[in-house]
Amino acid sequence: MLFESSKITFRKMTAEDAELYNGWRNDLEVMHTTNPYLDIYPLEETRSFVQQVILGSPSSKSYIVMDKETGTPIGITSLINIDLKNRNAECIIDIGNRAYWGQGYGKETLRLLLDYAFLEMNLHRVSLRVFSFNDKAVKLYEKLGFQHEGISRQCLFRGGAWHDIIHMGLLQEEYLAESRQ
Template identity: 75%
Template sequence: MLFESSKIILRKMTSEDVELYHTWRNDIEVMKSTAPFLDNYHLEETTEFVNQVILGSQFSKSYIIVDKESNTPIGITSLINIDYKNRNGEFIIDIGDKNFWGKGYGTETMKLLLDYSFLEMNLHRVSLRVFSFNNKAIKLYEKIGFKHEGISRESIFREGRWHDIIHMGILQSEYLKTS
């Protein structure tokens, strides 16, 4: 099955996932390494964000990551800013349930969404952005085949210091060689 691996299932996000996403979105520990803005959101703000930005855009596809064994939703992954003409998209992932951190779920999720991006959607390039202090994520992206493409210097302020945002990308031809 296209959206299934040995560990996870990716299912399309729906408006019924708002409260769960709201929990993750308000967990500073979850969001500090992925979200550019840290804030406490009201449920209405999250509902509006999900309906307009996540579900309301023809240029994004969002999926809830579900642990197969326990049938537990553990995170969200999205392909955003899809440019159908130039066959590009941007990858995002958040493992919201901290009990599933460091157990290979990010790798499985990335492989499923990249397979979909390159083999089904026939995208030419997928990019992502990662904060320079998120070393585990950088190593994962490099392992999958993403290349460093640039840096937005001192673009994110976390815990009293400025950090870079690293831009990475992978081409369809590069991914197909390694998968």
């Protein structure tokens, strides 16, 4: 099936997911490595964000990642800034349920999203941004074939220090060659 693997399934995000997303969005440990704006968000603000930004954008697709065995929601993944003319998009992944960290769910989520992006949507390129201190994510993206494309120097202030944002990209032909090995 298109939106499932051995461990996870995707389901389209809905407005009813705002409360679940609000819990992840307000978990500072979860957001430390993914959100440049650490803050506490009231539920109404998250509902508005989900409705307008996540669901209201014609250039994005967002999915709740579910543990296939238990049906537990474990995170969110999205393709944003989808440009069908030039066949490009940016991907985002957040494993919001900390009980699922370090068990390969991020890798499986990203593989499923990339399969969809490259094999179903026929995108040419998928990009992402990652904080320079998030070594585990950088290594994961490199394993999946993402190439370093640039750096936004010292544009994130976190933990009393300046950090870079690394820009990475993966081409369809690279992904297909990698998945055949």
